[in-house]
Amino acid sequence: MLPPCKPPTATRSTFIETKPVTTIEVDRSRDISQPLEKLSPDETMKAxxxxxxxxxxxxxEVELTAAVPGDDIKLMKFHGVYQQDDRDIRDERRRQKLEPAYRFMARVRLPGGVLSSSQWLKLDALGRAYANNTLRLTTRQTFQFHYVHKKNLRALMQGLHDVLLDTKAACGDDARGVMASINPQLSALHAEVYALAKAASDHAIPKTGAYREIWYGEERAASTGEPEEPLYGKTYMPRKFKIGFVIPPINDIDVYAQDLGFIAVTEGKELKGFNVAIGGGMGRTDNAPKTYPRLASVIGYIAKDKVIETCDAVMTVQRDYGDRVERSRARFKYTVDDKGLDFIKSEIESRLGFALEPAKPYNFTSNGDPIGWQRGEDGREHYTLFIQNGRVSNFPDLALFDGLRAIAQVHKGMFRVTPNQNLIIADIEPGDRPAIEVLLRQYRLDTLNNASGLRLNSMACVAFPTCGLAMAESERYLPSLVTKIDTILAEHGLAEEPITIRMTGCPNGCARPYIAEIALTGRAPGKYNLYLGGGFHGQRLNKMVLENVAEPAILDHLGKVIGDFAHNRKPGERFGDFAIRAGHVAEVKEGRFFND
Known part of the structure; x- marks a missing residue:
């Protein structure tokens, strides 16, 4: 058992007295055009x-409040923890003169979305004990615990530690959880790419001992005189930094939405190296035209043994040149556009000590998951289960949480969380498949895959009631909206047509909406912006066609476009491609022109 933490005695002065840093240390190679005295408050906070x-x-340790004080709210993000409150009851608690119902969200670091059955069972137990009997599969292949009380956070973290999991750098201004393709049909290749993704994640997480001290109760190690954060320094990255590895032809991780993407290049079944893509990102702010989503640019090719040093080179360029004055423009995509792609590539090559080779040919055909049973090249079986919006819970008509626990209790292989919020029961020996099938039928989990093409390609962020940034519903609303759009599709004989649809409760883009064929981002309760024209395999941004509208206007507009699509599409033409060709929406050639 881990020793209990022994924090200092909490007093009022503990939270209001800090020693200010008068000068923030910045790497010598940093762009010095940003005066230190004008750095954003978050930079001082980190320092x-x-x-x-x-x-x-x-x-x-403070029991008088369910919250944490001051800057600690932001610092805890680096530990994978967000302070939130239950917005469904916020107004009622305000009327009763009570503080908000503060709870916490904890996000697991899970490179490539791979975990064992024993790890699943531990997550299940922690979800039942501390997270309101639920788990949430995210769009970055990991788990979130919601509704966690402050008093239970250490127990949750130590429970994860028991099965070699943690929440390090799952949030904050650092390298977030590293993604990797899920493709059972290429299992040997997947294993190699996953190993590189995990190595990149382990390499890029902060090295500070703060996590072990706060959550595991370890004593602070004596100083060695060496920097505690050799890569990050005292102010870490300007903003979050996302890394992903993808295996064509399935762009399941949406590689063009990553700050740094590695696109696998193979000869036969052998991994040779990666094309490198930089500067992707989804976040934007309404009514702020200087903010926009951007697709990553492919800048060249590296051999597979150069992955870690490429991560370092790209990250340090963003560390040193990223905007630390205007936080809304601190993502790498803006650094690339502001400094120019040629300049950024040159800086990366300078730090690598060699020039990137020209990019190799590759091709994507979709960004979805292979639903149902698949057999890998090693003969093992894999079952991909559709999990609507990633919510694992026991519903009135479906014991999903219990069913997956029953499967984990007998499953001898692995689980894989997909970038589309689905779950693969992976690495099943053929002789063990019947036992899994019995449990799938017993708990009616096999019925989840009997969904329309639209629903199987849908994703939503959490939004209400826990996300503090949400302006409208998302996870709780998208299923009913999809049902209504499905009715329109069925009327035109398109019930099985795969169309990507994504919804977020705000413009930040956590479900990667700006590359979906149909997307909605929240503006106010019941009001959304509607976007059309994204690429089916994530290769093109969409564009807004309706602003701040409610469901009737959304369904009316979609009805017209779907009707036209049914009657005038070309053979094999995708919905997003048609919307542009038929003039329903203008094509966005580049992120900088997204708001035009």
Missing amino acids: NSDQLRGTIAAGL
């Missing part, structure tokens, strides 16, 4: 944090 320690340990 003052004692390498992410802050006063988090003391704040966890």
Whole structure:
């Protein structure tokens, strides 16, 4: 058992007295055109944090409030934890003069979405004990625990540690969870790419001892005189940084939405190297034209043994040149556009010590998951289960949570969380398949895959009631909206047509909406922006066609476009491609022109 944490005694002064940093240390190679005195408050906060320690340990012990104080709210993000509150009851608690119902979300670091059955069972137990009897599969192949009380956070973290999991860098201004393609039909190749993704994740997480001290109760190690964060320094990255590995022809990780993407290049079944794509990102702000989504640019090719040093080179370029004054423009995509792609590529090559080779040919055909049974090249079986919007819970008509626990209790292989919020029961010996099939039928989980082409290609962020940024419903609303759109599709004989649809409760883009063929982003309760024209395999941005509208206008507009699509599409033409060709929406050639 892990020893209990022994934080300092919490007093009022613990949270209001800090020693200010008068000068923020910045790497010598940093772009010095940004005056230090004008850096954003978050930069000072990070520099003052004692390498992410802050006063988090003391704040966890305070029983008078369910929240944590001051800057610790932001610092805890680096530890994979968000402070939230139940927005369904926020107004009622305000009327009763009570503080908001503060709870926490904890996000697991799970490179490539791969976990064992024993790890699943531990996550299941933690979800039942501390997270309101639910788990959430995310669009970055991991798990989120919601509704966690402050008093239970350490127990949750230590429970994860029991099965070699953690939440390090799952949030914050650092390298987030690293994604990797899920493709059972290429299992040997997948295994090699997954190993590289995991190595990249382990390499890129912060090295500070703050996590072990706060959550595991370890004593602070004596200083060696060496920097505690050799890559990140005292102010870490300007904003979050996302890395992903993809295996064509399925662009399941949406590689063009990553800050740094590695596109596998093979000869036969052998992995040779990767095309490198940089500068992708989905986030934007309404009514802020200087913010926009951007697709990553492919800048060249590297051999597979150059992955880690390429991660370092690209990350340090963003570390040193990213905007630390205007936080809304601190993502790598803006650095690439502001400095120019040629300049950024040159800086990367300078730090690598060699020039990138020209990009190799590759081809994508979709970004969805192979639903149902697949057999890998090694003869093992894999079953991909559609999980609507990633929510694992026991519903009134479906015991999904219990069913997956029953499967994990007998499953001898692995589980894989997909970038589309689905779950693969993976690596099943052929002789063990019948037992899995019995449980799928017993708990009616096999019925989940009997969905329309639209629903199977749908994704939503969490939004209400837990996300503090949400302006409209998403996870709780998209299923009913899809049902209504399905009715329109069925009327035109398109019930099985695969069309990507994504919804978020705000414009930040957590479900990667701006590359979907149909997308909706929340503006206010019941009001959304509607976008059309994204690429079926994530290769093109969409464009707004309706702003701040409610469901009747959304369905009316979609009805007209779907009707036209049914009657005038070309053979094999995708919905997003048709919407552009038929003039329903203008094509967006580049992220900088997204708001035009």
